[in-house]
Amino acid sequence: MEDKKHEVKSGILIVFLVFLVTTTGLMLFILSRDTIYRGVSIENVEVGSLTQNEARNLLKEKLQNAIDEKKIELKYDKQSWVISGIDIEYGYDYNKAIEKAYNLGREGNPFKRIEKIIELYKNKENIDLETTYSKEKLNNILIGIEKDINKEPVDASIYREKGKFVIIEEQLAPHLSREETEKVIHDKLKENSNNMVIPLVVKTVGPRITKDDLGQIKSLLGYYVTRFNTGKVQRSSNIKTAGASINGIVLMPNDEFSFNDSVGPRTIQQGYKPAPVILNGELIEGIGGGICQVSSTLYNAALMSNLEIVERYNHSIPSTYVGKGRDATVSYGVLDLKFKNNLAYPIYIESYVHRNQMIIRIYGNKIDNTVTQIKTKLDEIKKMPIETKYDNGLTQGSERIEKKGRKGYKVSTYRIIYKNGKIIKNEKISKDYYRPSKQIIIRGTKTIPKVEHKDVDNEGVEPEQIIQN
Incomplete structure (x- = not known):
């Protein structure tokens, strides 16, 4: 009886061992496979039992035509633009999807892996392909x-x-x-x-x-007027041309005005004519003479409007149309007049010529009752240097001026703002220097010899021939 029990136990053990070996072998076989497990699809294409390369080839075979034929219509209003998938290199990220499919049933310990593999037989799993395209081409x-x-x-x-x-x-x-x-x-x-x-x-x-x-531009902020000689036809023409080029300019808050940018090059093609200009303290003929009267008029209008002066230069000699310390010279590409709209609203520049007057007004939105005054102070007068030359061809005691000179001046300019009759701001705007110019005098050194007069003997001369003085 005991022998039979022993035989039964041995048989059960053998069966168990066979089952264990078989199961282990089967598990090892399943777990060591190099294919995607059954029950896995990509974009509804069954890829189970396929290697990764086989899955990639199958997907391309099934889906490539759809990619090539894809049309994308971009619409706006009544317009449309049609592009193809090829235009933007439209496609699928096969590698990412295949890698995800391959990893199903390959994560965790062997028992969890087997559990997932068995589950895939019962509940199939589909992986969506991610689209790709060239962002640069799009x-x-x-x-x-x-x-x-x-x-x-x-x-x-x-x-x-x-x-x-x-x-x-x-x-x-x-x-x-x-x-x-x-x-x-x-x-x-x-x-x-x-x-x-x-x-x-x-x-x-x-x-x-x-x-x-622009509706905020309602009132006059400041203005200035200068006068010119209309008899100087070409200079007058230049003033009109430059004045017209800045008329109607609008500056928004924090905008900066540049005279050179607004007026442009002073050329014959731009309508400018030859007229006297100042160069190195001397008047010479040049294209665009007279433009500095426009820039100086604008400079003073900007001062009166309480605008911030960014860049400005005085002439080398005082001007005839504005006082010392009130001029603003310009030279295209070299010297400029710039100011900034430092106010909280837009400003408008009105510039025009009326008869012999250059008139510039600046409008904005005057919200206070301040009054602006510009004052200049003559700090120093420099003597005019005089050089004397001598000329033996000129009679002694006579002289002539070869080169006319002038005195020099140092001038300070102030902007004073009043409110209710009291000064609320006293601002030094500039300190200018007009250099003196040497005057050259030619004096004669030539002497004239004295002429000796002899007495005339009247003997033998008839009385009526003698002239009485």
Whole structure:
């Protein structure tokens, strides 16, 4: 009886060992396979029992035609642009999906792996392919579309007519948002449909200057007037040309005005004529003579309007049309007049010629009752140097001026602001120096010899021949 029990136990042990060996072998066989486990699909294409390369080839075979035939229509308003998948190198990230499929059933300990493999037999698992495309090529396409869609907004404008301001309203413009459009396209491509219609993200952009901005220009801030000789025709013409080029300029808050940028090169092609200009303290003939009268008039108008002076230079000699310390010389590419709109609202420059007057007014929004005054102080007068030369060809005691000289001056200029009759600000604007110029005098050294007169003997001369003095 005991022998039979022993035989039964031995048989059970043998069966168990056989089962264990078989199961272990089967597990090792399953776990060591180099293929994707059954029950796994990618984009609804069964890839179980395939190697990674086989799965990649199968997916390309099944899906490549759809990629090549994909059409994407981009729409805005009544316009549309059709691009193909090839245009943006549209495709799928096969490697990422295949790697994910291959790893199913290969994570965790052997028992968890077997459990997952068995589960895949019961509950199949599908992996979605992620789309890929060339962002650079898509961006280049959108840049091209931008040229068709984008328009430049138009600033509101302002001018004076019969003493009143006339404002023309601004114009808005469409503007493609490439960044937002690319995000919409990126999200839409995930849907993986063959034909897509994607709306472009187009926004309306406004200009820098609006009607509301210009509506703040209501009152006169400051002005200045200088006079010129209309008989000097070419100089007068230059003043009119330069004055017209700055008329109507609007400066928004913090904008900087440049006389040279606004007026441009002083050339014959720009309408400027030859007229006297100052060079190294001397008057010579040059193109655009007279322009400095415009810049000096504008400089004083800016001072009276309490604007911030950024750059300004005085002449080498005092001007005839403004007082010392009140001039502003300019030379294209060398010397400029610049000032900044340091106010909280836009300003408007009105510049015109009336008869023999150069008139510049600056308008804005005067919100206080301040009064501005410009004063100059003559700090020092420099004597005129005199050089004497001698000329033996000129009679002794006579002289002539070969080169006319002048005195020199040091001048300080102040801007004083009053409120309710009291000074609230006294600002030193500039300290200018007008160099003296040497005067050269030629004096004669030539002496004239004395002529000796002899007495005339009247003997033998008839009385009527003698002339009485």
